[in-house]
Amino acid sequence: MPQFDFGTVFIPQVAWLAIIFAVLYxxxxRLTLPKVGKVMQAREDQVASDLDTAEKAKASADRLAADYDAGVAAAQEAARASxxxxRVKSAKAxxxxxxxxxxxxxxxxxxxxAALSAARARAMGEIEGVAADAAADIVEKLTGKRPAGAQANAAARSALA
Known part of the structure; x- marks a missing residue:
């Protein structure tokens, strides 16, 4: 193989190697790396932009959550006050x-x-009357003589008191 024969073709092979290396390099x-760099920069810019947008969205969501929590707390406090x-109004009523x-x-x-006192007084009056009549009847049967009504009433009243 002639490419392995270093004695005869070394200089031309090195020259061709340098030319091909230079062309490829x-x-x-010159052609590929700038395009790759542009793509990488565009992606980096896009990621940074997305991160900024996400941070703004998170801040907005946090603010909305805080507002929502404050609204819920205010509504709960209003409900408690109501x-x-x-309760106070119902308690007064x-x-x-x-x-x-x-x-x-x-x-x-x-x-x-008052009705009970009146009924008691009537009942006591009737009981006194019945007791006086019963006492007068008993005295009449025992003695043969009937006592006076006032005397029998007084005796019955003193016995019942």
Whole structure:
């Protein structure tokens, strides 16, 4: 093989090697590398732009989340205040109704107590009358003489008291 015969063709082979190397080197460096560099720079710019956009979107989302949380907290506080006001209003209404019911019950209890006292007084009067009649009948059977009505009433009243 002539390319391995270094004695006769070494200089022309080195010359051709240098020419082909130079063509390939300058072809790659001058033609390909600038295109690759441009692509890499464009990708780097795009990634940086995307990162900036993502950071802005995240900041916006965080702001919206904070606003939402604040709105929810405000709504909850308003609901609590409304609930407290309703409870107070209901408690006052119930207290008024209870006061009216207590007044009515007190009046009814007073009327019932008065009716009971009147019934007790009537019953005691009737019991005294029956006791006086019974005592007068007993005294009449034992002694043969009937005591006076006032005397029998007084005796029955003192015995029942």
């Amino acid at each position: 300058f072809g790659v460096v 609930l407290t006001a309703s 119930i207290e008024k109704k209870l006061a009216k019911a207590n007044e009515k019950l007190a009046a009814e209890a007073e009327a019932a107590e």
